[in-house]
Amino acid sequence: xxxxxxxxxxxxxxxxxxxxxxxxxxxxxxxxxxxxxxxxxxxxxxxxxxxxxxxxxxxxxxxxxxxxxxxxxxxxxxxxxxxxxxxxxxxxxxxxxxxxxxxxxxxxxxxxxxxxxxxxxxxxxxxxxxxxxxxxxxxxxxxxxxxxxxxxxxxxxxxxxxxxxxxxxxxxxxxxxxxxxxxxxxxxxxxxxxxxxxxxxxxxxxxxxxxxxxxxxxxxxxxxxxxxxxxxxxxxxxxxxxxxxxxxxxxxxxxxxxxxxxxxxxxxxxxxxxxxxxxxxxxxxxxxxxxxxxxxxxxxxxxxxxxxxxxxxxxxxxxxxxxxxxxxxxxxxxxxxxxxxxxxxxxxxxxxxxxxx
Amino acid sequence: xxxxxxxxxxxxxxxxxxxxxxxxxxxxxxxxxxxxxxxxxxxxxxxxxxxxxxxxxxxxxxxxxxxxxxxxxxxxxxxxxxxxxxxxxxxxxxxxxxxxxxxxxxxxxxxxxxxxxxxxxxxxxxxxxxxxxxxxxxxxxxxxxxxxxxxxxxxxxxxxxxxxxxxxxxxxxxxxxxxxxxxxxxxxxxxxxxxxxxxxxxxxxxxxxxxxxxxxxxxxxxxxxxxxxxxxxxxxxxxxxxxxxxxxxxxxxxxxxxxxxxxxxxxxxxxxxxxxxxxxxxxxxxxxxxxxxxxxxxxxxxxxxxxxxxxxxxxxxxxxxxxxxxxxxx
Numbered sequence: 007x008x009x010x011x012x013x014x015x016x017x018x019x020x021x022x023x024x025x026x027x028x029x030x031x032x033x034x035x036x037x038x039x040x041x042x043x044x045x046x047x048x049x050x051x052x053x054x055x056x057x058x059x060x061x062x063x064x065x066x067x068x069x070x071x072x073x074x075x076x077x078x079x080x081x082x083x084x085x086x087x088x089x090x091x092x093x094x095x096x097x098x099x100x101x102x103x104x105x106x107x108x109x110x111x112x113x114x115x116x117x118x119x120x121x122x123x124x125x126x127x128x129x130x131x132x133x134x135x136x137x138x139x140x141x142x143x144x145x146x147x148x149x150x151x152x153x154x155x156x157x158x159x160x161x162x163x164x165x166x167x168x169x170x171x172x173x174x175x176x177x178x179x180x181x182x183x184x185x186x187x188x189x190x191x192x193x194x195x196x197x198x199x200x201x202x203x204x205x206x207x208x209x210x211x212x213x214x215x216x217x218x219x220x221x222x223x224x225x226x227x228x229x230x231x232x233x234x235x236x237x238x239x240x241x242x243x244x245x246x247x248x249x250x251x252x253x254x255x256x257x258x259x260x261x262x263x264x265x266x267x268x269x270x271x272x273x274x275x276x277x278x279x280x281x282x283x284x285x286x287x288x289x290x291x292x293x294x295x296x297x298x299x300x301x302x303x304x305x306x307x308x309x310x311x312x313x314x315x316x317x318x319x320x321x322x323x324x325x326x327x328x329x330x331x332x333x334x335x336x337x338x339x340x341x342x343x344x345x346x347x348x349x350x351x352x353x354x355x356x357x358x359x360x361x362x363x
Numbered sequence: 364x365x366x367x368x369x370x371x372x373x374x375x376x377x378x379x380x381x382x383x384x385x386x387x388x389x390x391x392x393x394x395x396x397x398x399x400x401x402x403x404x405x406x407x408x409x410x411x412x413x414x415x416x417x418x419x420x421x422x423x424x425x426x427x428x429x430x431x432x433x434x435x436x437x438x439x440x441x442x443x444x445x446x447x448x449x450x451x452x453x454x455x456x457x458x459x460x461x462x463x464x465x466x467x468x469x470x471x472x473x474x475x476x477x478x479x480x481x482x483x484x485x486x487x488x489x490x491x492x493x494x495x496x497x498x499x500x501x502x503x504x505x506x507x508x509x510x511x512x513x514x515x516x517x518x519x520x521x522x523x524x525x526x527x528x529x530x531x532x533x534x535x536x537x538x539x540x541x542x543x544x545x546x547x548x549x550x551x552x553x554x555x556x557x558x559x560x561x562x563x564x565x566x567x568x569x570x571x572x573x574x575x576x577x578x579x580x581x582x583x584x585x586x587x588x589x590x591x592x593x594x595x596x597x598x599x600x601x602x603x604x605x606x607x608x609x610x611x612x613x614x615x616x617x618x619x620x621x622x623x624x625x626x627x628x629x630x631x632x633x634x635x636x637x638x639x640x641x642x643x644x645x646x647x648x649x650x651x652x653x654x655x656x657x658x659x660x661x662x663x664x665x666x667x668x669x670x671x672x673x674x675x676x677x678x679x680x681x682x683x684x685x686x687x688x689x690x691x692x693x
């Protein structure tokens with residue numbers, strides 16, 4: 007199975023590299039082609055950055071959004087130059103494969119509801135109640151636990167319909183990671199993964215599937231990427247975070263979550279940004295990670311790749327904001343680039359800082 | 364070729380025996396080439412099927428070795444704890460396809476009957492064309508239509524109606540959401556109808572008019588002609604058409620995934636979300652990591668492969684048996 011996948015990907019790679027060679031022989035030697043694969047969540051941004059990078063340098067970025075699981079498999083099969091995953095790999099697994107990982111971009115996940123008669127954005131939930139809703143322990147919207155959190159909201163006497171993702175997804179990983187941390191029974195009964203054994207509810211395919219189901223059913227609650235909720239004007243909720251403060255979803259509260267995280271003491275940048283302790287932190291935030299080999303085969307390609315990521319970090323913030331992603335804080339970027347200089351090698355030589363061209 | 368040679372001999376043109384032999388040799392060579400090429404094609408197909416089966420068995424071996432036969436009977440599908448069982452998806456597959464056929468067979472036979480026996484020519488042609496167009500619509504369109512148009516209509520009209528009159532049956536209990544087994548079965552039925560209807564129409568037109576006229580001549584009504592003459596005459600072909608439709612219903616992925624609600628829970632209610640093997644694979648394969656998870660998904664695929672195989676085999680047996688009966692009867 008794996009060999010079959012590897013060989014088919016190899017075939018794809020050969021085609022891609024053949025095309026790449028053609029174009030590079032036509033112009034100068036500088037026209038490289040970089041191949042990446044993985045998470046679907048950051049795909050629109052990587053595509054936008056890649057486009058801008060192609061225009062300014064001639065290097066082509068080919069990113070295939072095949073899913074985080076696929077990205078991990080592809081980088082391990084060495085068919086791509088970098089992999090991308092929404093869930094960080096454990097440091098053990100990284101070391102075993104000779105990989106490094108670093109966070110590239112962040113996004114938030116927001117619960118969305120459809121409650122006739124309740125103003126958008128007025129409902130307040132916390133980890134306990136969100137977990138109880140998704141476990142099926144809270145069955146009706148006028149439950150006393152919800153009333154305690156929402157004294158000023160007239161909660162309707164309606165059944166709760168839980169909507170979750172049907173497909174395996176990094177969004178689900180982030181969401182269930184939050185529920186596991188904030189609601190102990192969730193951790194015991196369900197746990198954290200890209201697909202879990204949902205106790206109740208219906209599954210929609212993708213963010214769009216979840217949002218269609220939520221919009222369809224009065225009394226539904228679902229969860230989607232923030233950008234998706236924003237662009238489709240879905241009714242979001244506010245959440246009481248680990249510090250006990252009620253926060254609204256938005257770039258400021260997502261960045262607060264990243265800022266309050268202790269990146270310095272996270273080996274392999276293994277950091278899950280859910281349920282962070284910062285006073286203004288939105289509790290369901292996740293970073294999307296890049297995976298690369300410590301030992302790079304092609305020095306020119308490796309430094310070009312790092313130059314591209316550096317461009318994304320330093321100059322890509324505007325593009326990120328326009329697509330409702332959240333950039334990494336400056337301090338984290340410095341940590342990542344320090345790691346590049348220390349860990350990444352090609353033919354025994356460091357590949358970062360890369361020489362300017 | 365043989366006839367060719369004989370005719371040449373008969374008209375006395377075989378002045379040159381060796382020339383004819385040469386021609387025979389080249390055409391023999393051509394025959395052999397054709398035979399070899401078609402044999403290669405047939406063998407290649409066998410090889411593909413065998414290769415698929417081997418790959419599925421190989422990929423599923425981890426899961427099947429781990430869970431044993433209980434894989435088929437287990438209800439849990441828990442990627443976190445790596446406990447997997449095929450029962451919810453398997454039941455969902457069989458139930459959705461079975462319900463779809465239950466709806467589709469009478470409807471398609473009715474359409475075919477109308478087109479061949481009752482419809483005036485000016486109406487029969489556009490309706491027949493429409494049936495063919497339905498067969499050509501990609502399944503994703505059915506899925507989107509099912510999700511955006513059919514599901515709300517079912518939720519607001521059909522399900523409340525059923526609950527009001529048949530709500531004492533567990534089949535029609537639960538909140539009317541419009542997303543679940545019922546909608547999936549209806550969408551599948553609509554996708555299967557054109558297949559069965561088109562084949563049935565062709566079969567009905569092949570019934571010799573003399574038989575039908577004879578039946579009418581002894582005073583049979585249209586219904587009696589249909590029920591006692593046309594359907595028995597075409598029985599084996601109809602079974603084949605239904606098996607074809609069943610094959611499509613079993614493997615349909617995209618349209619079902621859109622409307623079935625994708626839940627790994629078994630429920631007696633048709634209103635509740637459910638799952639099929641194909642939709643589970645479509646949903647979970649891309650992000651499945653970990654050997655046992657991937658292997659369990661491949662094991663599910665193997666189950667679907669075997670299920671389709673068994674159903675096609677049953678269909679074949681039914682076709683040959685009804686064909687035999689038909690021969691005996693005549």
